[in-house]
Amino acid sequence: MTIDSVEFFDLAGKSDDLRFSPxxxxxxxxxxxxxxxxxxxxxxxxxxxxxxxxxxxxxxxIRHKGKGIADSxxxxxxxxxxxxxxxxxxxxSAAIALTQFVNTWVDTVLIQTAARIVMLDVHNAMLPREQHxxxxxxxxxxxxxxxxxxxxxxANLEKLRLELAPLRNMxxxxxxxxxxxxxxxxxxxFGMFMWVRxxxxxxxxxxxxxxxxxxxxxxxxxxxxARRAKHSGTPAAECxxxxxxxxxxxxxxx
Amino acid sequence: MTIDSVEFFDLAGKSDDLRFSPxxxxxxxxxxxxxxxxxxxxxxxxxxxxxxxxxxxxxxxIRHKGKGIADSxxxxxxxxxxxxxxxxxxxxSAAIALTQFVNTWVDTVLIQTAARIVMLDVHNAMLPREQHxxxxxxxxxxxxxxxxxxxxxxANLEKLRLELAPLRNMxxxxxxxxxxxxxxxxxxxFGMFMWVRxxxxxxxxxxxxxxxxxxxxxxxxxxxxARRAKHSGTPAAECxxxxxxxxxxxxxxx
Numbered sequence: 295m296t297i298d299s300v301e302f303f304d305l306a307g308k309s310d311d312l313r314f315s316p317x318x319x320x321x322x323x324x325x326x327x328x329x330x331x332x333x334x335x336x337x338x339x340x341x342x343x344x345x346x347x348x349x350x351x352x353x354x355x356i357r358h359k360g361k362g363i364a365d366s367x368x369x370x371x372x373x374x375x376x377x378x379x380x381x382x383x384x385x386x387s388a389a390i391a392l393t394q395f396v397n398t399w400v401d402t403v404l405i406q407t408a409a410r411i412v413m414l415d416v417h418n419a420m421l422p423r424e425q426h427x428x429x430x431x432x433x434x435x436x437x438x439x440x441x442x443x444x445x446x447x448x449a450n451l452e453k454l455r456l457e458l459a460p461l462r463n464m465x466x467x468x469x470x471x472x473x474x475x476x477x478x479x480x481x482x483x484f485g486m487f488m489w490v491r492x493x494x495x496x497x498x499x500x501x502x503x504x505x506x507x508x509x510x511x512x513x514x515x516x517x518x519x520a521r522r523a524k525h526s527g528t529p530a531a532e533c534x535x536x537x538x539x540x541x542x543x544x545x546x547x548x
Numbered sequence: 549m550t551i552d553s554v555e556f557f558d559l560a561g562k563s564d565d566l567r568f569s570p571x572x573x574x575x576x577x578x579x580x581x582x583x584x585x586x587x588x589x590x591x592x593x594x595x596x597x598x599x600x601x602x603x604x605x606x607x608x609x610i611r612h613k614g615k616g617i618a619d620s621x622x623x624x625x626x627x628x629x630x631x632x633x634x635x636x637x638x639x640x641s642a643a644i645a646l647t648q649f650v651n652t653w654v655d656t657v658l659i660q661t662a663a664r665i666v667m668l669d670v671h672n673a674m675l676p677r678e679q680h681x682x683x684x685x686x687x688x689x690x691x692x693x694x695x696x697x698x699x700x701x702x703a704n705l706e707k708l709r710l711e712l713a714p715l716r717n718m719x720x721x722x723x724x725x726x727x728x729x730x731x732x733x734x735x736x737x738f739g740m741f742m743w744v745r746x747x748x749x750x751x752x753x754x755x756x757x758x759x760x761x762x763x764x765x766x767x768x769x770x771x772x773x774a775r776r777a778k779h780s781g782t783p784a785a786e787c788x789x790x791x792x793x794x795x796x797x798x799x800x801x802x
Contacts, residue, residue: 385641
């Protein structure tokens with residue numbers, strides 16, 4: 295482990311290498327963007343005690359130089375500050391504020407609609423011992439059963455496609471939210487896409503959609519880093535095993 | 549007129565001092581933000597020939613140092629570049645790209661819903677000789693009569709309030725999209741608010757809503773510049789006459 299190496303506590307599903315959390319994907323892409331060497335620690339809700347050093351009970355969390363930093367937004371700011379001499383994630387204080395707005399849009403609009411499409415798939419992608427906690431907290435939050443929440447996937451797919459209109463129309467003007475290249479605002483949206491991609495079989499977008507093209511370009515980043523991520527339904531033989539992904543993380547990140 | 553003075557062609561309604569165009573409001577606030585002296589020229593759809601020097605047929609347009617610049621986005625970029633030593637509208641290239649995304653969100657989401665609330669009011673706020681052109685082009689664009697377009701204002705008000713959720717939730721983290729102070733991204737949203745405010749009697753927001761607070765702070769900018777804008781239903785005695793507004797523009801802008 296080099297001096298700069300980061301430990302990343304990442305939500306894991308029914309296998310250690312199944313990683314679908316949208317917020318953890320924001321962090322994962324931010325680490326890759328900065329080119330920071332990192333190793334991931336598969337984390338589950340029943341592992342709250344592992345995060346005691348941060349005072350937080352959920353991931354993403356990173357540990358760097360003995361410090362714990364929790365919350366994807368705070369982690370992104372930390373990485374920008376700590377690795378200021380590498381490719382910027384934001385690009386100045388105004389861009390940080392604007393990215394905060396975009397991140398809020400993702401969390402309050404896109405993720406809310408995507409939840410109504412994939413939440414039961416996400417539940418099913420977890421270890422059985424995790425499912426009760428996940429189900430009870432999410433059912434309380436949404437005020438209905440997970441089955442009721444995803445009872446009209448078709449309507450919510452249509453809604454999500456409409457909600458992506460700003461990204462669709464932006465593509466006629468520039469390739470990424472960051473301009474000519476992706477920045478943290480792109481990863482905020484992409485986290486939602488990876489949540490759907492890794493947990494569900496749903497087809498989110500038509501290949502003729504410019505948002506599909508944006509997502510393809512995001513999947514290609516860092517030598518196809520995100521494209522190789524395991525899907526909950528992928529047979530073991532078709533995906534990389536855990537240690538290989540970790541090695542891969544390290545390779546692209548250094 | 550000083551060397552820096554800008555002429556601003558601004559859409560006018562049934563009186564010369566009634567200005568409601570959301571895109572012109574983006575430009576108006578950008579000019580005030582830069583502190584650039586400007587005079588406005590009330591413009592109507594039947595005045596297309598006045599804009600021949602730009603090659604464009606619609607406002608906002610500005611004329612500066614003999615050059616014509618059309619389109620609110622291009623005007624904002626021009627002002628940032630030309631008046632680079634004044635308060636920034638964006639704050640760097642990443643912030644420009646992110647603001648482009650926010651502006652696209654405003655135009656493809658908020659303004660589309662607001663149109664379903666105020667479009668008939670906007671029509672009625674125009675000179676009779678302008679109304680036929682406005683009605684026929686908008687009815688063609690939306691594929692229905694203006695009366696049909698605004699036939700369910702209550703539902704669209706509810707929709708617009710939901711669509712403002714990212715701004716509402718952002719306020720818990722920072723006061724403006726620009727961070728501690730408003731920047732062009734804030735003016736993009738505010739243009740929609742001024743469109744509704746100047747043309748319609750509809751109550752968009754509850755005073756307990758954090759978006760209402762944001763809007764109040766925007767109305768207070770530059771000594772209450774936008775707050776004094778004429779409403780289409782305001783009796784003449786209650787609002788500033790045209791020359792006074794122009795003088796006021798010049799005062800706050802110099």
